[in-house]
Amino acid sequence: xxxxxIFLIHLxxxxxxxxxxxxxxxxxxxxxxxxxxxxxxxxxxxxxxxGGWSLSxxxxxxxxxxVAGSFLIAHIxxxxxxxxxxxxxxxxxxxxxxxYFWDLFFGELSWRIFQGLIGIGILFIIGISFQLLISFVxxxxxxxxxxxxxxxxxxxxxxxxxILGFSAFWLTEFRGIQSSAEIILLIFAGFIVPLQxxxxxxxxxxxxxxxxxxxxxxxLAIQGRLEYVELLGVLGMQILWIGFFACVxxxxxxxxxxxFTGVGQ
Numbered sequence: 001x002x003x004x005x006i007f008l009i010h011l012x013x014x015x016x017x018x019x020x021x022x023x024x025x026x027x028x029x030x031x032x033x034x035x036x037x038x039x040x041x042x043x044x045x046x047x048x049x050x051g052g053w054s055l056s057x058x059x060x061x062x063x064x065x066x067v068a069g070s071f072l073i074a075h076i077x078x079x080x081x082x083x084x085x086x087x088x089x090x091x092x093x094x095x096x097x098x099x100y101f102w103d104l105f106f107g108e109l110s111w112r113i114f115q116g117l118i119g120i121g122i123l124f125i126i127g128i129s130f131q132l133l134i135s136f137v138x139x140x141x142x143x144x145x146x147x148x149x150x151x152x153x154x155x156x157x158x159x160x161x162x163i164l165g166f167s168a169f170w171l172t173e174f175r176g177i178q179s180s181a182e183i184i185l186l187i188f189a190g191f192i193v194p195l196q197x198x199x200x201x202x203x204x205x206x207x208x209x210x211x212x213x214x215x216x217x218x219x220l221a222i223q224g225r226l227e228y229v230e231l232l233g234v235l236g237m238q239i240l241w242i243g244f245f246a247c248v249x250x251x252x253x254x255x256x257x258x259x260f261t262g263v264g265q
Contacts, residue, residue, distance in 0.1 A: 002098060007106040014114045021111065025118045029066040035192065036062040053194065057223065061194055064219050067123050069191070071116035072150065072215055074158040076108045077181075080165025081174040090260060101249075105158055112154060137224035145231050146221040152238035157214045159245035166249070169256030190216030210241040 014021060036059060043055040050058075084090040093100040137143055164181055168174045186192055188211040195206050195216050206212050217234045220226050226234065 006098070006103055007110055010107040011110040011114070014110045018114070021115045022118055025070050025115045025122065028069045028115070029119065029122060031191065032062045032066040032069070050197075053196065057225075058194070060223055061219060063123055063126065064222060065191065065215070067116060067119035068215055068219050068222075070119040071112050072153045072157055072218065073185070073189075074108050074112070074154070074161045076104055076158065077161040077164040077178060078174075080104070080162060081168035081178075085165070085168040085256075085260065086174075088261070094257075101162070104162070105155075108158060109154070137222055139224075142221075142224065142228070142231070145228070145235065146218065149218045149221050149231065149235055149238065152235065152242060153214050153218045156210060156238055156242050156245065159242060159249055160210065160214070163245060163248055163252060166252040166256050169252070169259050185211055185214075188212060189214050190219070210245070213238045213241060 039058050039062070040055070043050065043058070048054060053061075084093070090100075093103065096103070137146060160181075164178060165174075167177055171177065188195075188206045188209050190212060195203055195212055198206060206216075213234060217226070221231055221234065
């Protein structure tokens with residue numbers, strides 16, 4: 001109940017700053033729609049099927065990607081590194097009687113939910129305006145498993161970004177590693193192209209890394225492109241990576257907090 005109230009407090013702050021959420025959501029929509037324009041040209045010149053994907057399936061993928069990016073990808077790393085560690089804001093969390101992790105988890109979740117809902121509204125308007133057909137899974141069990149996959153994907157993304165933020169305990173300049181991580185996410189999470197279109201070796205590597213389980217596979221799940229066994233495999237990989245990142249998080253927190261000073265780094 002305590003953390004539910006914390007979530008509501010953060011949600012109230014998000015609603016107060018709703019104009020910022022609208023701008024960020026529109027920015028998240030921009031790149032997938034640009035990529036979609038490229039693929040529309042490719043299909044126009046190449047035919048009805050490419051790599052086992054039809055034009056409607058690719059269109060659905062990029063439209064869903066524009067919303068999933070708002071729902072699933074946490075953006076907590078910069079505030080952790082700069083505001084909490086470099087500027088000393090972590091002090092106020094250390095003395096509070098509740099977890100730093102869960103406070104930030106539910107705070108970021110409120111942003112993701114609000115921006116994701118805005119994205120759904122914009123996606124609905126785009127679909128109606130351009131008469132686009134978006135494929136969705138229909139089986140109740142499949143919907144439930146997809147919902148679990150989305151929760152795990154957000155948790156995985158949050159842990160990864162927290163670990164990035166904690167690197168500021170040891171680094172005097174955090175933005176280099178942050179920019180490198182964003183490039184890796186663009187490639188291996190499926191933001192540029194569906195991973196199915198990557199060269200075979202790179203595709204196999206991407207399926208072993210955690211980034212595909214933050215965005216790519218949840219989108220395939222909601223499209224209904226994954227069978228139950230495949231979706232169970234995705235859930236298993238998400239849980240394994242969450243467990244690994246949780247251990248890394250705990251290790252970095254225990255060691256990093258010893259280096260932290262009340263006036264910042």
